Amino acid sequence: MARALRIIGLETIPNIKPGDDIADLIVKSCIQEGINIDDGDVIVVAQKIVSKAEGRILDINSLKPSDEALKLSEVTGKDARFIEAVLMESREVVKASPGHLITITRHGITCANAGIDRSNVSGLENIVTLLPINPDVSAEKIRRKIKVLTGRNVAVVISDTYGRPLRNGQINVAIGLSGINPFKDYRGMKDLAGYTLHIKNIALADEIASAAELVMGQAQEKIPVAIVKGLKIKIENNHTAEKLNMDKEKWLFK
Numbered sequence: 001m002a003r004a005l006r007i008i009g010l011e012t013i014p015n016i017k018p019g020d021d022i023a024d025l026i027v028k029s030c031i032q033e034g035i036n037i038d039d040g041d042v043i044v045v046a047q048k049i050v051s052k053a054e055g056r057i058l059d060i061n062s063l064k065p066s067d068e069a070l071k072l073s074e075v076t077g078k079d080a081r082f083i084e085a086v087l088m089e090s091r092e093v094v095k096a097s098p099g100h101l102i103t104i105t106r107h108g109i110t111c112a113n114a115g116i117d118r119s120n121v122s123g124l125e126n127i128v129t130l131l132p133i134n135p136d137v138s139a140e141k142i143r144r145k146i147k148v149l150t151g152r153n154v155a156v157v158i159s160d161t162y163g164r165p166l167r168n169g170q171i172n173v174a175i176g177l178s179g180i181n182p183f184k185d186y187r188g189m190k191d192l193a194g195y196t197l198h199i200k201n202i203a204l205a206d207e208i209a210s211a212a213e214l215v216m217g218q219a220q221e222k223i224p225v226a227i228v229k230g231l232k233i234k235i236e237n238n239h240t241a242e243k244l245n246m247d248k249e250k251w252l253f254k
Helices: 023-034 047-053 067-076 080-090 135-150 204-216
Strands: 006-011 040-044 057-058 090-097 100-106 108-111 127-129 154-163 168-176 227-230
Touching: 023 040, 023 047, 040 047, 040 135, 040 204, 047 127, 047 135, 047 154, 047 168, 057 204, 067 080, 067 090, 067 100, 080 090, 080 100, 090 127, 100 227, 108 154, 108 168, 135 168, 154 204, 168 204, 204 227
Parallel strands: 040 154
Antiparallel strands: 006 227, 040 227, 057 127, 090 100, 100 108, 154 168
């Protein structure tokens, strides 16, 4: 692993509209800001701009709440139309309690409100963004286009904010990726004392997403893309962020 990293936030990404080419905007911003894209860079992209570019924006006023949404609204205190949107994007409701609705999304991510969010969209309560239909495919498209535009072989991570069970506060995690193994697996290796490691399998993509969030921010920073340099990773194909999702059968707490 690297001894030192550089994380550079792009400050000139414009407000994203449906149909925008994220890769093209990243390359243009790098040129404008004098930042080189190099082989082995990891480009972290906020889920919100990917969703906007892909038109994953919804006016919940257009929805008619189902009976299930109405019942969950009574339990959670949330808008029944918002809950209907959550149900549309979910495989299963895991937990409903006052102020909280935890589901498993269509992607297999266990999170609050199926990842549906009102922040940094329009400022209106009724307009929300949905997660990309397939974040791994979204990351792959961005990575391939950057290769076409620059000739550089990079990895792409799509990040989103995530509330951690049994821990206060949120972090950013990888919900989509391309060109990078989501794990750094130490199992089978020996530690400094010669002990063979049996469990340690680091969620590398999540750690990259969290590190990038330190420069990207969550509110008025206007930095939806960060470039991580110096990781010395091997660019690899055929990996997905879905591997980071734990199967329900393996949950220790239910």
